[in-house]
Amino acid sequence: MITELGHFALILAFLIAIVQMVVPLIGAQKRWPGWMAVAEPAAQAQFLFTAFAFGALMWAFISSDFSVRLVVLNSHSAKPMLYKISGTWGNHEGSMLLWVFIVALFGAVASVFGGGLPPSLKARVLAVQGSIGVAFFAFILFTSNPFLRVALPPFDGQDLNPLLQDPGLAFHPPFLYLGYVGLSMTFSFAIAALIEGRVDAAWGRWVRPWTLAAWIFLTIGIALGSWWAYYELGWGGFWFWDPVENASFMPWILATALLHSAVVVEKREALKSWTILLAILAFSFSLTGTFIVRSGLLTSVHAFANDPVRGVFILYILAVFTGGALTLFALRAQSMEAKGVFGLVSRESALVINNVLLAVSCFVVFFGTLWPIVAELVFDRKLSVGPPYFNAAFTPFMVVLGLVLPVGAMLPWKRGKLGRTAWNLRYVFLLAVALGVAAWAMQTGKSALGPVGLFLGSWMVFGTAVDLWSRTGRSGVTGRLARLVRLPRADWGKALAHAGMGVTVFAIAGLTAWEREDIRVAYIGQPFEVGAYTLTLEDVGRSRGPNYFSTMANVRISKAGQLVTMMRPEKREYPVTQMPTTEAAIDYRFLRDLYVVIGDEHDDGGWVMRTYIKPLASWIWGGCLLMAFGGLMSLSDRRYRVAVGARKAKMTGVAAE
Amino acid sequence: MKQFGLRLVLLIGLTVSAIALSGSAWAVQPDEVLEDPALEARARDLSKDLRCLVCRNESIDESNAELARDLRILLRERLVVGDSDGEAIDFIVDRYGEYVLLRPSTNGANWLLWSAGPVMLLMALIMAAAYLRGRANAPKIKEPALNDAEQARLKELLDE
Numbered sequence: 001m002i003t004e005l006g007h008f009a010l011i012l013a014f015l016i017a018i019v020q021m022v023v024p025l026i027g028a029q030k031r032w033p034g035w036m037a038v039a040e041p042a043a044q045a046q047f048l049f050t051a052f053a054f055g056a057l058m059w060a061f062i063s064s065d066f067s068v069r070l071v072v073l074n075s076h077s078a079k080p081m082l083y084k085i086s087g088t089w090g091n092h093e094g095s096m097l098l099w100v101f102i103v104a105l106f107g108a109v110a111s112v113f114g115g116g117l118p119p120s121l122k123a124r125v126l127a128v129q130g131s132i133g134v135a136f137f138a139f140i141l142f143t144s145n146p147f148l149r150v151a152l153p154p155f156d157g158q159d160l161n162p163l164l165q166d167p168g169l170a171f172h173p174p175f176l177y178l179g180y181v182g183l184s185m186t187f188s189f190a191i192a193a194l195i196e197g198r199v200d201a202a203w204g205r206w207v208r209p210w211t212l213a214a215w216i217f218l219t220i221g222i223a224l225g226s227w228w229a230y231y232e233l234g235w236g237g238f239w240f241w242d243p244v245e246n247a248s249f250m251p252w253i254l255a256t257a258l259l260h261s262a263v264v265v266e267k268r269e270a271l272k273s274w275t276i277l278l279a280i281l282a283f284s285f286s287l288t289g290t291f292i293v294r295s296g297l298l299t300s301v302h303a304f305a306n307d308p309v310r311g312v313f314i315l316y317i318l319a320v321f322t323g324g325a326l327t328l329f330a331l332r333a334q335s336m337e338a339k340g341v342f343g344l345v346s347r348e349s350a351l352v353i354n355n356v357l358l359a360v361s362c363f364v365v366f367f368g369t370l371w372p373i374v375a376e377l378v379f380d381r382k383l384s385v386g387p388p389y390f391n392a393a394f395t396p397f398m399v400v401l402g403l404v405l406p407v408g409a410m411l412p413w414k415r416g417k418l419g420r421t422a423w424n425l426r427y428v429f430l431l432a433v434a435l436g437v438a439a440w441a442m443q444t445g446k447s448a449l450g451p452v453g454l455f456l457g458s459w460m461v462f463g464t465a466v467d468l469w470s471r472t473g474r475s476g477v478t479g480r481l482a483r484l485v486r487l488p489r490a491d492w493g494k495a496l497a498h499a500g501m502g503v504t505v506f507a508i509a510g511l512t513a514w515e516r517e518d519i520r521v522a523y524i525g526q527p528f529e530v531g532a533y534t535l536t537l538e539d540v541g542r543s544r545g546p547n548y549f550s551t552m553a554n555v556r557i558s559k560a561g562q563l564v565t566m567m568r569p570e571k572r573e574y575p576v577t578q579m580p581t582t583e584a585a586i587d588y589r590f591l592r593d594l595y596v597v598i599g600d601e602h603d604d605g606g607w608v609m610r611t612y613i614k615p616l617a618s619w620i621w622g623g624c625l626l627m628a629f630g631g632l633m634s635l636s637d638r639r640y641r642v643a644v645g646a647r648k649a650k651m652t653g654v655a656a657e
Numbered sequence: 658m659k660q661f662g663l664r665l666v667l668l669i670g671l672t673v674s675a676i677a678l679s680g681s682a683w684a685v686q687p688d689e690v691l692e693d694p695a696l697e698a699r700a701r702d703l704s705k706d707l708r709c710l711v712c713r714n715e716s717i718d719e720s721n722a723e724l725a726r727d728l729r730i731l732l733r734e735r736l737v738v739g740d741s742d743g744e745a746i747d748f749i750v751d752r753y754g755e756y757v758l759l760r761p762s763t764n765g766a767n768w769l770l771w772s773a774g775p776v777m778l779l780m781a782l783i784m785a786a787a788y789l790r791g792r793a794n795a796p797k798i799k800e801p802a803l804n805d806a807e808q809a810r811l812k813e814l815l816d817e
Contacts, residue, residue: 235684242714368770
């Protein structure tokens with residue numbers, strides 16, 4: 001019954017979204033306040049009905065209702081509750097429902113907090129957001145309905161892919177989708193502005209919080225996914241340049257570029273049409289990402305051909321939104337002339353360079369991801385583009401970006417002097433070089449990766465610190481410290497995000513360069529050494545989990561005769577899906593992780609064991625968290641809160657009239 | 658014919674991997690490791706650039722599939738025989754097609770792939786330079802006049 005109600009709610013939400021798409025748009029064109037005002041209640045009602053539909057599906061999973069097809073295919077009564085809940089979006093249909101739920105959520109939030117927007121702009125923004133909803137409601141209802149029943153309910157379900165039964169991956173999709181779909185709001189603002197034919201500093205200020213929010217969610221989502229791969233896949237890889245990963249990475253790169261160019265719009269009223277274009281492209285890449293993941297096109301061209309309906313439907317959505325938006329852009333971009341005048345050496349120019357590097361690096365990822373398809377379709381060559389390509393083609397952009405960042409971040413607006421800014425950073429540069437040289441001297445191998453990573457990372461982190469310090473004026477140290485605390489949160493946000501980037505860059509380089517690996521057959525009671533550690537396999541036991549069989553080893557880790565820790569690497573066999581998984585034992589420490597995996601048993605009683613010493617592993621995700629936290633600081637900056645306050649004052653003023 | 662052969666390999670591979678999944682083997686096994694550490698290091702580096710044909714975007718170095726294991730052993734055999742890195746890779750590409758290369762070659766249309774980044778960067782830099790030059794030399798434009806609605810609102814406010 002609840003399932004049917006959910007189904008009806010979804011259909012109702014679809015119809016409301018159609019109204020929300022059409023009526024306010026006409027209202028805004030004709031200047032009819034009543035028609036424009038439809039947008040707000042429509043957005044909120046659409047959200048409530050979608051939320052109900054999503055809740056109904058979740059209830060079907062929680063109560064293990066095996067008369068619902070989706071639950072049969074993706075759940076099992078013995079599955080832990082957390083994974084029953086996350087099973088709601090651990091499949092195609094459910095994840096698309098989550099997607100459209102978030103579209104509706106953002107629309108509703110914009111309708112509540114968008115009080116200060118001019119009525120026509122607000123109506124148009126919500127109408128565009130509604131149109132995105134319409135497309136995806138139609139997609140769900142016509143090709144991927146999650147509420148279908150089965151005629152003969154089976155006794156139990158077929159279980160969720162065991163790899164997905166993990167807390168990291170349970171929350172990875174919601175964050176990622178909040179990011180992907182958050183960019184839909186930026187897109188709606190861009191389209192609305194194109195229809196209005198007006199982009200000014202105020203527009204830049206309205207768009208920025210939405211972009212920031214989407215960017216924060218994307219950052220956390222990608223970091224969670226990468227951390228999951230690190231601990232779950234069994235050898236500690238954290239980034240594979242897989243098409244699905246690239247699909248989430250490209251919107252992130254463009255959102256990063258957009259954040260920076262929107263600053264120029266907000267402060268200097270320049271780069272307007274470029275910012276609009278970026279907003280369109282960022283969301284288009286979100287759609288492309290959805291298309292790539294959902295159509296199975298890149299996993300295999302054949303998988304796509306097997307079930308083309310969904311893929312083609314998303315391709316249409318992609319074509320309509322991207323094509324329509326770009327056409328509109330081509331028609332209207334001319335009307336947005338820049339106002340701000342600035343010299344060749346200025347913050348604005350530095351931000352343009354940032355955008356060039358980010359946009360081109362995104363293009364490289366895009367080209368590499370799609371090249372296998374192009375090569376097969378056009379040149380009849382079946383080839384692969386893997387991590388070696390991306391590492392070679394993408395990394396240089398990040399290196400240059402890292403080199404430019406501290407200088408660009410310190411350049412004054414309008415007109416600066418390169419020499420003066422560089423002079424401020426002289427000690428930081430020397431420090432970074434010294435650290436790099438020290439790393440070079442201390443390491444055993446000959447790889448330049450580690451030292452260069454340390455140089456770049458410390459250049460960014462300490463450069464950012466100098467930037468922050470330079471904002472505190474010229475008084476004594478105590479006065480400057482007091483000012484440091486009172487600096488606008490946006491300044492702190494910028495500093496933290498940039499430092500986070502530096503930390504992540506250093507960590508990736510350090511981990512890649514200084515990792516140690518050991519593969520061997522270990523025998524119970526016979527210690528062996530990896531790096532400075534002595535490992536002893538003490539025993540191996542078998543047991544039963546809720547929905548799997550487990551083989552778990554006890555490994556004693558000691559260093560110089562002292563016990564460091566006991567580690568319990570495990571492997572699991574899930575009988576329902578017939579899949580094995582590894583549960584690596586990881587000893588997380590500040591400077592390094594110890595990573596132990598147990599493999600198969602040998603005939604002579606030994607066990608295959610892999611041991612890795614992974615320096616700086618936690619720093620990779622620590623840096624990402626720092627970036628996300630910086631975004632959060634920036635989002636809570638006074639100028640956005642003041643904008644909300646001003647809005648309220650204005651509204652009461654209008655009421656008093 | 659070559660296409661057909663590849664398909665066949667893929668088909669067999671898929672069947673094998675389906676079986677292999679139940680009796681699992683995890684990435685590089687201790688019994689595969691070569692005695693000579695220098696040779697083993699070369700093998701590890703090379704196998705990071707070779708794709709496991711039946712997996713989703715995994716190199717044979719990371720993969721658990723039986724086919725990847727066979728390829729790892731084949732690669733090591735070639736190195737032990739005395740092949741150079743290039744010869745060993747060529748040997749495998751001859752048998753499995755260029756699909757095994759995770760680092761795409763530079764021949765044929767692939768130059769497009771490798772030059773895409775640099776060419777795009779050059780174009781973007783030229784465009785950015787033109788834009789920045791334009792901004793630096795642009796005359797200051799005065800604020801545009803208020804539109805009708807804003808004029809009306811201003812009048813309203815002034816009249817209050």
